[in-house]
Structures are given as C-alpha cells and as structure tokens.
Amino acid sequence: MIISNKIQKLIANQEGWTRRMFEEGIKIKKMYGEEKVYDFSLGNPDTEPPEEVQKTLVETLSNPVKGMHRYMSNNGYEDVREEIAIYLGEQHGVPFTANHIFMTVGCAGGLNILFKSMLSKGDEVIVPSPFFWEFKNYIENHGGAMRLAQTKKDFQLDIEKIEKAITKKTKAVLLNSPNNPTGAVYSEESMKGLVGLLNTKRAQGQDIYIICDDAYKKLVYDGFQLPNLFALYDLVYAVTSHSKDLALPGERIGYVAISPRIPDYELMVSGLMISMRTLGFVNAPALFQRIVGKFQRSSVNIGEYAKKRDVLYEILMEAGFECVKPMGAFYLFPKSPVPDELEFVRTLQQEERIMVVPGRGFGRKGYFRIAYCVPMEMILKSREGFIRIRKRYMKR
Amino acid sequence: MGISKSISKSMKSSSWIRAMFEEGEKLKKQYGPENILDFTLGNPITEPPREFKEELAKIIASDTKGMHRYMTNSGYEFVRQEIADYCKEKTKLPFSKDNIIMTVGAAGGLNVVFKALLDPGNEVIVPNPYFVEFMFYIGNHGGVMKLVDTKNDFHLDIGKIEKAINKKTKAVLINSPNNPTGVVYNEEELKELASVLRKKRENGQRIFLIADEAYKKLIYNGTVLPDVFNIYEDTIVVTCHSKDLGLAGERIGYIAASPAIQNINPLMDAMIFSNRILGFINAPALMQRIVGKFQNTSIDIMEYQVRRDAIYDILVESGFEVIKPLGAFYIFPKSPMPDDIQFVRELQKHHILGVPGIGFGRSGYFRLAYCVEMDVIERSRKYFNEFAK
Numbered sequence: 001m002i003i004s005n006k007i008q009k010l011i012a013n014q015e016g017w018t019r020r021m022f023e024e025g026i027k028i029k030k031m032y033g034e035e036k037v038y039d040f041s042l043g044n045p046d047t048e049p050p051e052e053v054q055k056t057l058v059e060t061l062s063n064p065v066k067g068m069h070r071y072m073s074n075n076g077y078e079d080v081r082e083e084i085a086i087y088l089g090e091q092h093g094v095p096f097t098a099n100h101i102f103m104t105v106g107c108a109g110g111l112n113i114l115f116k117s118m119l120s121k122g123d124e125v126i127v128p129s130p131f132f133w134e135f136k137n138y139i140e141n142h143g144g145a146m147r148l149a150q151t152k153k154d155f156q157l158d159i160e161k162i163e164k165a166i167t168k169k170t171k172a173v174l175l176n177s178p179n180n181p182t183g184a185v186y187s188e189e190s191m192k193g194l195v196g197l198l199n200t201k202r203a204q205g206q207d208i209y210i211i212c213d214d215a216y217k218k219l220v221y222d223g224f225q226l227p228n229l230f231a232l233y234d235l236v237y238a239v240t241s242h243s244k245d246l247a248l249p250g251e252r253i254g255y256v257a258i259s260p261r262i263p264d265y266e267l268m269v270s271g272l273m274i275s276m277r278t279l280g281f282v283n284a285p286a287l288f289q290r291i292v293g294k295f296q297r298s299s300v301n302i303g304e305y306a307k308k309r310d311v312l313y314e315i316l317m318e319a320g321f322e323c324v325k326p327m328g329a330f331y332l333f334p335k336s337p338v339p340d341e342l343e344f345v346r347t348l349q350q351e352e353r354i355m356v357v358p359g360r361g362f363g364r365k366g367y368f369r370i371a372y373c374v375p376m377e378m379i380l381k382s383r384e385g386f387i388r389i390r391k392r393y394m395k396r
Numbered sequence: 397m398g399i400s401k402s403i404s405k406s407m408k409s410s411s412w413i414r415a416m417f418e419e420g421e422k423l424k425k426q427y428g429p430e431n432i433l434d435f436t437l438g439n440p441i442t443e444p445p446r447e448f449k450e451e452l453a454k455i456i457a458s459d460t461k462g463m464h465r466y467m468t469n470s471g472y473e474f475v476r477q478e479i480a481d482y483c484k485e486k487t488k489l490p491f492s493k494d495n496i497i498m499t500v501g502a503a504g505g506l507n508v509v510f511k512a513l514l515d516p517g518n519e520v521i522v523p524n525p526y527f528v529e530f531m532f533y534i535g536n537h538g539g540v541m542k543l544v545d546t547k548n549d550f551h552l553d554i555g556k557i558e559k560a561i562n563k564k565t566k567a568v569l570i571n572s573p574n575n576p577t578g579v580v581y582n583e584e585e586l587k588e589l590a591s592v593l594r595k596k597r598e599n600g601q602r603i604f605l606i607a608d609e610a611y612k613k614l615i616y617n618g619t620v621l622p623d624v625f626n627i628y629e630d631t632i633v634v635t636c637h638s639k640d641l642g643l644a645g646e647r648i649g650y651i652a653a654s655p656a657i658q659n660i661n662p663l664m665d666a667m668i669f670s671n672r673i674l675g676f677i678n679a680p681a682l683m684q685r686i687v688g689k690f691q692n693t694s695i696d697i698m699e700y701q702v703r704r705d706a707i708y709d710i711l712v713e714s715g716f717e718v719i720k721p722l723g724a725f726y727i728f729p730k731s732p733m734p735d736d737i738q739f740v741r742e743l744q745k746h747h748i749l750g751v752p753g754i755g756f757g758r759s760g761y762f763r764l765a766y767c768v769e770m771d772v773i774e775r776s777r778k779y780f781n782e783f784a785k
Contacts, residue, residue, distance in 0.1 A: 002602055002659065003666040004515045004537075011669050044466045054459060061453040064443075071439045071644045105500060105647070105676060112675035116536075120401040137673035141511075142400070207398065235398075249466045250681030252500070252647075264398065271399040274406050278532035280503035285680045286645030 014133070017342060018361065024346070025355050032353055038382040041355045043180065045330070045373040047247045047300045056291055069286055074273040076103025076255070076289050083293035088257055092230040095260050102256040102272050103284035106249075107215045107241035110256045111138045114211060114237055116279060117271035119144035123171040125211075128157055130333065130364035132180045132213075144171070148363060154324050155184035155333070159193040166201065172209040173198070177226070178216040181362040181369040182333040183309075183326020185220055188227040195233045202235075209235040215254075216329040218245040218299040221306040224327050234261035242292050245299045253288040305330055308372045308379055315383045319390040330373040333359070337393035339366050344393070352385030406532070412737065413755060419741075420749045427747065433776045434749045435764040438575065438725070442695040442767075444642040451686055464681055469672045470664075471498025471650070471684055478688030483652050487625045490655045497651040497667055498679035502610040502636035505651045506533045509606055509632055511674060512666035514539035518566040520606075523552055525728065525758035527575045527608075539566070543757055549719055550577040550728070554588045561596060567604040568593070572621070573611040576756040576763040577728040578704075578721020580615060583622040590628035597630075605631045610649075611724040613640035613694040616701045619722045629656035637687050640694045648683040700725050703766045706773045714780040725767040728753070732783065736762050746779040
C-alpha cells in the first residue's frame with residue numbers, strides 16, 4: 001500500500017458506514033430529485049453572511065491597500081487581535097490584550113495547533129461524550145489520547161465520570177458548548193462543578209486546562225447566557241471560528257483566546273507560533289482577518305435558528321420521539337426508536353428520504369443527529385415522514 | 397509545564413534564530429528601520445497582478461449566494477478542473493480534476509502529503525542545504541528527514557542520494573527553484589534521479605518524488621523549469637500562489653498528483669482525509685474561486701531579476717564567492733569566515749541582516765532574500781564593499 005498504515009486504518013474505521021450512507025444518499029437524490037430529499041445530515045449552514053460583512057468585503061476589495069495580501073506575523077494582524085481582545089475583555093471582564101489572541105484557520109485549525117503545542121506523547125484529553133468525532137483525530141494527530149466521559153441523560157456534564165477519567169496523564173478537558181451533536185449548553189452549575197474538581201487537582205500539583213470549542217457560542221436560544229468560564233477558572237483556552245456566527249465556514253477564519261490568567265502564557269504563544277508555522281497554516285487568511293475584527297458583536301439571525309429548532313422539536317414530539325430540547329447550536333439528538341440506530345437511519349433514508357446521521361458517528365449508539373441549518377420549508381415538508389416512520393416503528 | 401516536550405525542544409533549538417531576530421529588532425529601534433537593510437525574510441513584496449485584483453473585486457461584488465460556505469474537502473470542482481486543464485496543457489498528460497486538491501498554501505499541502513504517506517520511521521530524502529521547515533513537515537507525521545548534501549554548485553548529487561536510500565525510504569523531496577540557494581535543477585539530473593528511483597521500483601520499492609514548486613514561476617534568463625511529471629511517474633507536485641500571484645497571506649495553493657501514479661485513488665482519498673483532520677478542512681473559498689483563472693499569469697518576474705542582478709553584482713564586486721541563482725529570490729554566498737553565525741553578526745554591525753547558512757543545514761554560507769525594495773539593495777553596496785577591504 002502506498003499510503004500510511006495509520007491513515008488507512010483511520011479511513012477504514014471511520015468511513016465505512018459514512019461512505020455507504022453518503023453513496024446511498026446520492027443515489028436517492030438522483031432517483032427522486034434533490035428537492036424531494038430532506039437532507040439533515042450536514043452542519044453546513046444555508047445562511048449568508050450579515051449584509052454589513054458583505055458590504056465591508058466589497059469596500060475592502062474596491063480600495064486595495066498595498067501589502068494587504070502579504071504574510072504577517074504567525075499570530076495574525078495586531079490591530080485585528082486588538083479589536084478581538086477589546087471585545088472579549090468587555091464580554092468576560094478579564095484583561096485580554098492583543099497578545100492573548102491568536103488568529104487561526106478556523107476552529108479546526110485552532111484546535112490542532114493547540115494540541116500540537118500542548119500534548120506530549122501519551123498525554124490525555126478528556127472529552128464528554130457524545131462528541132464531535134473529529135476531536136479524536138485532532139488529539140491523536142499530535143500523539144495525544146482521547147478519554148471519553150459519558151454525559152448525563154440530559155447531556156449535561158457528569159462531574160463524577162470526568163473525575164474518574166482523570167489520570168496522571170490528563171492534560172486537558174475539551175468542552176464543546178453549545179454542543180455538536182446534542183445542542184446542549186452546559187449550565188453554570190455543571191461548569192462550576194468541573195472547575196471545583198480541576199482546582200482540587202491543581203492544588204495537588206496537576207494543572208489541567210479547559211479547552212472550549214466555542215464554534216457555536218453565538219447560537220444560544222431563549223436568552224440563555226453562556227457561563228463566563230474565563231472568570232470561573234484560570235487555565236482556559238477558548239477556540240472559536242466565524243463559520244457559524246458570520247456564516248463564513250469556507251473562508252477558514254477563527255481564533256484562540258488565551259486566558260490572561262495562565263502563568264507564562266507568552267511561552268504558549270511562542271509554542272502556538274511554531275505549531276502554526278510548522279503544521280503549514282502559517283497564518284490565518286489575511287483578507288478575512290481584516291474583516292472579522294470589526295464584526296465581533298455581529299451575528300447571523302439567531303431568531304431564525306430558534307424558530308427552526310422549535311418547529312422541528314414540535315414535529316419530533318408530535319411523532320413521539322424522545323428528545324432533549326437543545327439550547328444552542330443547530331442540532332437535535334433524539335433517541336432512536338430501536339437500539340440499532342444505524343438500521344433506523346437507513347430505513348428513514350430509504351423509505352422517507354430523510355437523511356440524518358447515526359449516533360455512533362458521535363460515540364453514542366441508539367441516537368441520531370438532525371442538523372436543522374436548512375430551509376424552513378424542508379423542515380415542514382419532513383413532518384409527515386417523521387410521523388410515519390415513528391408509527392411504523394411503534395408497531396414493531 | 398503547559399507546552400509539549402517536542403515544541404519546547406523546537407523552541408530551544410531555534411533559539412539562535414530568535415536571538416538574531418531580536419538583535420535585528422534592537423538595531424531597527426536604535427537606528428530607525430529605514431537604516432537597517434533587512435535581507436532575512438522571504439516575504440514577497442510584489443502586489444497581485446492588476447487583473448487579479450479586478451477579478452477579486454468583481455467576484456465579491458457579484459454577491460453570489462453560498463460563496464463562503466463549505467465545499468468538498470478537496471476544493472471546488474470547477475477550480476480543480478481549471479487547474480487540471482492547465483496541467484494537462486503543460487504536461488500533455490491526462491490530468492483530471494481528481495488529480496488536484498486545493499490546499500492552504502504549499503506548507504499546508506506538504507503537511508497533507510506527508511500525513512497521507514508516512515508511517516513512523518519512514519524516511520524522506522532532502523537535498524541539503526534545505527528549507528528548514530521541511531524537517532518539521534516530515535517530523536510532524538512521524539517521518540524522519542534524511543539530508544543528502546548537494547554538489548558544490550548546489551545541484552543534486554545523485555550518487556549520494558542513491559546511497560541514502562534504504563528500505564524505509566518513502567519519498568524524495570525536492571525544491572526547485574530552491575530556497576535557500578536559488579538553484580534550478582536541470583532536466584538531466586532529474587532524469588538521473590528518476591532512473592535511480594525506477595530501479596528501486598523494479599525491486600518492489602515505490603519511492604515518491606515530491607516537488608515543492610512554490611517558486612516555479614520565479615525563474616530567470618528564459619530558463620525553463622523541467623516538467624517533473626514527464627520525468628518520473630510517482631510524482632506529486634505541491635505549489636502555491638504566494639509568490640507568482642503575490643498572495644502569501646491568503647494561504648492558497650494546491651497538490652497535483654501525476655495521472656501516471658498507479659492505484660491513485662487511495663492516495664487521493666488519504667490526502668483529502670488528511671486535509672480534513674489536520675484542521676485545514678478546505679482551502680479558503682474566495683481565493684480558490686479566483687486562482688483557477690490565473691494559472692497562466694504571474695507577477696512581473698523582471699522585478700525580481702533586476703534585483704538578483706544587482707545583488708549578485710554587489711557581492712561579486714565585493715569579492716564574495718557566490719553562485720548566480722537562476723530562480724526564487726534568494727542568494728547563498730559563501731561566508732568569508734568559517735563561522736557563519738559570527739559573520740552574520742558582523743554584517744549586523746554594518747546594518748545588514750542576513751541568515752546564517754546553518755539555518756539551512758549548511759555552515760559557512762549565508763542567505764540573503766532579495767525580495768526587498770531596490771533601494772535597500774543599492775544601499776547595501778557600500779557596506780558589502782567595506783567587507784572587501
């Protein structure tokens with residue numbers, strides 16, 4: 001084989017059913033036509049960037065400035081980092097400076113340089129499960145090992161399970177709230193529980209960092225406020241992107257925010273610079289850096305997502321599915337009517353032309369994920385299909 | 397300690413670079429940046445071609461729906477088709493869009509290639525002197541870099557490469573036009589290299605030729621870059637538009653894998669997968685849309701050629717021993733004293749910043765990056781001349 005054994009194994013393990021479903025999906029789309037297939041499988045938002053973002057882009061490119069497409073420092077433009085630091089300072093009441101902000105190639109890029117800079121071979125990262133499967137790859141890319149800690153029934157953190165998962169090798173806990181795939185937003189209470197636990201470990205001489213994947217941080221509904229983790233705990237890295245809030249996923253732009261309370265944080269900045277360079281990112285795309293600094297307070301229309309969540313949640317309830325009502329992101333994670341959710345998901349696809357992702361893709365069998373970042377019309381049209389399939393399974 | 401062992405090792409081993417950088421910054425503060433002649437950075441100064449800027453403004457003004465969304469991890473199909481057409485025309489080989497993967501620059505592309513190819517302990521042969529980042533790109537994915545010295549004229553020493561090959565050799569990585577030497581490998585030496593690799597192939601060992609062609613359009617005096625695709629079958633070319641279109645900060649490039657590679661599908665799949673899990677996901681969307689149309693375009697290379705001529709003249713007139721580079725924007729003269737770090741420090745005293753050859757694996761030399769304003773080159777004449785005395 002010409003490719004690496006490692007990659008071959010990864011592809012074989014992960015892509016088996018994904019690929020099969022993907023290919024079946026394409027076949028179904030061809031057979032019935034795109035508009036008769038209800039594809040809830042992708043977290044690719046159908047929204048456009050806010051109008052002001054588009055306007056600023058046009059202005060920036062119609063008045064090109066000399067040097068605007070050149071390399072800059074590996075951590076990004078200083079004025080952009082400054083703008084973000086001011087915003088985060090206001091939000092969190094913590095004294096961020098431009099040096100605490102590191103511009104990255106999206107969240108995925110940010111997590112990779114962070115793990116590369118933090119993890120020595122065999123170091124462990126605890127991840128609450130169900131979880132975004134890519135986390136495993138990001139951690140293992142750099143010699144780390146992922147340790148899963150199951151969440152509670154409502155998908156909130158189970159502090160006892162996290163405590164049990166901690167070993168001498170634990171270097172970090174990776175949180176993703178609002179969560180993909182469950183849509184759960186961790187409560188202040190569960191965050192405080194986690195912080196209490198990690199502070200105990202810290203007093204015993206083990207520093208465990210919290211890494212927050214904040215990719216969905218602006219997609220929070222019903223006026224809920226995300227707990228201010230930077231105020232609760234010292235050792236925090238927050239990784240975010242503008243894929244969702246500014247609807248720029250293809251442009252690969254995000255940043256890492258380093259808590260000013262991390263001792264010797266400058267060392268980490270130097271480490272991140274090396275990782276950014278050597279992993280081949282070099283710097284976050286120049287043009288979009290210039291744009292996003294100004295739009296820290298903006299967001300796509302959250303109300304639209306909230307409405308879609310409500311409508312879809314109602315449909316699932318009406319059909320008789322068991323499902324925790326999500327507080328954020330654009331995912332629902334209902335229970336499958338049968339333990340083998342892969343079988344259910346394939347039936348749903350074949351008989352109702354509704355495409356979703358089986359829970360095993362997120363480390364939790366018996367559930368399935370619906371991504372509702374789709375047109376409202378598709379949600380409404382899918383109603384009958386969800387109701388029919390649930391009935392059919394009730395008879396079994 | 398909050399940082400990993402390997403990163404802290406990298407930090408220590410590159411501490412002299414930092415020290416020199418800081419000395420340089422100090423000098424700039426002390427004398428004013430305009431009085432320091434900085435030849436250390438390979439940051440291209442040219443602006444993208446006018447037509448490129450116009451096209452960019454036009455595309456963004458069109459406000460096409462969905463233009464900032466995710467696309468498939470390998471990049472937009474139509475862009476890959478445009479690039480495949482260009483490769484096809486250039487090489488007369490049957491390139492299709494499936495031979496192309498859009499990447500976050502050449503650095504991103506090389507990481508993707510190595511992640512897909514290397515298992516722990518696999519070796520990659522790199523001609524020395526070399527771009528030091530190669531060591532990291534290979535090491536990141538468990539590979540081991542094996543340096544092989546080039547000849548006195550910085551051309552490939554095929555005998556040494558052949559000797560360096562063992563059972564663990566997975567690839568040879570070349571960079572032509574070369575950073576730091578500016579050398580362009582000729583067709584003959586590449587053919588010799590190909591025949592060595594083919595011999596190994598007949599014995600059941602497949603060795604890939606990976607060509608970093610980041611500087612492929614910066615080539616002077618009408619020199620033609622040999623077409624590696626027509627020289628060796630198992631060839632992967634990685635390139636970017638940092639230099640030819642002046643887009644270094646936008647991070648856009650691509651991988652082109654030869655249509656002659658047998659059983660290519662698993663390789664392409666593995667690279668696309670690596671592009672995803674390394675966190676690149678896809679090359680920046682907006683820039684993808686544009687670069688496909690500018691495959692035949694380049695910034696004005698005469699801008700660089702006159703700079704090369706000027707710096708070369710100055711060095712020769714000051715008595716330096718130096719090979720006239722045919723491409724890229726680097727020149728790699730011999731240091732007049734054996735300790736190149738000490739020599740570069742001496743240069744700093746004369747307000748000139750360069751990089752010691754040890755930073756590229758070759759002591760006793762130093763690198764000047766001449767992608768600077770012409771005036772900086774002219775002003776360096778006086779100081780280099782002083783050295784002659």
